[in-house]
Amino acid sequence: MSTVASPTESAVRSALSKVMDPEIGKPITDLGMVKSVAVADNGSVDVGIYLTTAGCPMKTKISESVENAVADVPGVGTVRVELDVMNDEQRTELRKSLRGDRAEPEIPFAKPGNLTRVYAIASGKGGVGKSSVTVNLAAALAARGLSVGVLDADIYGHSIPRMLGSDAKPTQVESMIMPPQNHGVKFISIGQFTDGNTPVTWRGPMLHRALQQFLADVYWGDLDVLLLDLPPGTGDVAISIAQLIPGAEILVVTTPQQAAAEVAERAGAIALQTRQKILGVVENMSWMDLPDGTRMEPFGSGGGQLVADRLTRAVGATVELLGQVPLEQDLREGGDAGTPVVLSGPETGSGAALLKIADKLAVRRRGLAGMNLGIDTTRHQ
Template identity: 85%
Template structure:
């Protein structure tokens, strides 16, 4: 409904400046997506919008955002949005605007000036809930207002897309891959590039190249935190991550069971060889709360604390037990349904424990690990 005030093009464009592209995360006016604005005699407004690709999966969401923003401008009547597609030259300009004009993509998180905190979530063995911890921490951090990404580096056992509840495929703009987002978390996984449940049968060099592409070719935007869901053990992927992002910190996930704790200790101790910092330890499946309020410990107790103590002695610096997450049906159900327990049952024992761990990570400042200080280490006579 119009108010008798004639809308102006400048007011409409100002409103469009508040609309962000859901994939890129920047105002559509800043990245060349606004094709035209026409204000008609009857106060209706026609807006032309460029999509990055003809198959843009978020065209409906973009249209709705534009319609709502323009409709809120004083005096505007009906709003019509016409979609067009960028040509090659426009996509090239977009890529240069976002990534610069470098001949080869670089890994932004490995650059000296990067302020993104990179946490590599590791475990000694499978089945300890490493991916569940990763996805829930990412979602909880996003809920706290941080810009968060998850790289599913578990190439053989990828599960992040299901746990985040999205089967969306990435879109490509020239050499940039745009990661989809769900629950406020941007994510990329090899599962988005395979058909159905097809297994991935790659050797070390292929794994390294895939990780390199996920880190360099994917446009992550200005992330506060990037979590890497590593495969179990201390093999090729863990070594590649240490080479590609030396400043990544290791977050060790274990269960209370002593056998699992011993293997988890090895996964953390790789930091001695790669010269990475250990962020801390998370103990998962710590206990099961019974209806009468008592606790049962099906996997024993003390594993997380022992891992933290042993790693503290091994690296010569404090390694904190960041939290203990109880065994809970809601946690498993959330992973299967694609709604992490920190969202589906935030006040449950598991949800509360994971949110408390995320709160600790959210207030951490980036250190100088992996950053060049520009010091001349050559002795001059």
């Protein structure tokens, strides 16, 4: 009869190294979160775990992950997990290990050599579905295995938490903010810091400071893609984003309506002044497929291509119409329910269209197409 040897402390700690902190995305052993490990002769194991804060919203998930990981070690019997809370010194060390010992936080996406693609989703006017496009592209990219974040830069009209189906609040470790995530997407919004549906009544300088904090104080981790849901128009927020993250690329959302297209063109043309790259154009609410098989175009047609063509001429390089998204009830219901249509209905017309657009973003290479290089092409004698 074979017997299983009692587990060792080393084997238990090795198992714990595979447990990731759900907010930070790093092993708890690397974050100083393992307080103690005690293995009894009968194979029972007691594990002490430090939480970053007493009100950590992920404490149940962390405890369950630790218990499951240790239980898988051969020879382990009963597993008991005791939760404790880091003291100020430990939190300081954690912050230093993640962000360094800088006096002032930096915006990682603005540093030379940073590989995160930053996409600023813009529109000329409200009501064109910009936030719906943002959330669905984020969820689609995350489903492909990319590390994705969304910053709700529409301070006055914030809607990202609802559309991602989460009312979770960020966790703060000293001055560092841990963004919650849902559907594999990390997100931050001013709506997570206000009571109920309280309106935000800030002027330009306060908007700029809020965006700066969301970019610098939030610990985003190593993102592949960060999407910024901008407010409509070409005001303070668009200018602040250009200053804070000059490498952000602009994706313009419009409807087929000619009047909307003209306004959307202005939102894209701001790239000429800020010298940002134009990623492309997405036309939303392009048509409705009726039960009898016919197609209705309630907002007309051609607006998306019109914007792409005019921006192509303005910047002197091809600006692509990335896709056309039909007007469907599934898309609206997904936003209200907090489950993006690319996840709940990938086979629908809107879901399939948004997935195709996400495919184009996922395989894009870095290049100069669409970028205003600021080169004087005048011939000098």
